[in-house]
Amino acid sequence: MELSHQQKALLREIQRDSSLSVAELAERTGTAQSTAWRRLQEFDASGVVRGRVVLLDPDKVDAGFCVFANITLADHSEQAIAGFDSLVKNHTEIQECHKLTGSADYILKIRTKDVAAYEDFMTRNLLRSAYVGAVASSVSLKQLKSTTELPL
Numbered sequence: 001m002e003l004s005h006q007q008k009a010l011l012r013e014i015q016r017d018s019s020l021s022v023a024e025l026a027e028r029t030g031t032a033q034s035t036a037w038r039r040l041q042e043f044d045a046s047g048v049v050r051g052r053v054v055l056l057d058p059d060k061v062d063a064g065f066c067v068f069a070n071i072t073l074a075d076h077s078e079q080a081i082a083g084f085d086s087l088v089k090n091h092t093e094i095q096e097c098h099k100l101t102g103s104a105d106y107i108l109k110i111r112t113k114d115v116a117a118y119e120d121f122m123t124r125n126l127l128r129s130a131y132v133g134a135v136a137s138s139v140s141l142k143q144l145k146s147t148t149e150l151p152l
Contacts, residue, residue: 001048006031008152010039011048015149018052055148063111066140067118069126070104074133083131093121104136115139 003011009029013020020028026036043049058064073080088097088108096109112118118137126135 001046003152006035007039010036011043012149012152014040014049014052058111062113065112065114065118066143067110067112068138068140069108069110069122070100070136070138071106071108071126071132072103072134073105074131076105080131084129087125087129087131091121091125 006029010025010031013025013028022033022037022040025031025040026033029036031039040049056063058066071084073084084106088094088106093110093112094108095111098107099105100107110118110121112121122135122137126132
């Protein structure tokens, strides 16, 4: 989708703060309120904007322990892939899942309260799964950057 300079400006602003009013967005992007409102409706209708969320501080809600787990599937049958997909979607601890090239099949970003909670999660949900062949975990020692903003 080809975006104009003003459309990109509007998207940058709502990525930073989706709670801004249409009047504030119009002022920040140099557009009329009616234009800003119409473009927001177009972004929603076309799927450019998938939703609006509130971002929580993981440390303040007992989810400060962050692990990246490389997953190798037990096999690559349709059943195994579908089963793993279901496993991933049914656990809120798993924040992200990416299919990879290389030695691992997937990488998961997992958040729990602490190392004991992760060990319990990994043992009960990953290692005991018939779809998972191996798990290699890396603990995040420090987060240097975290953003939900896409480059526009």
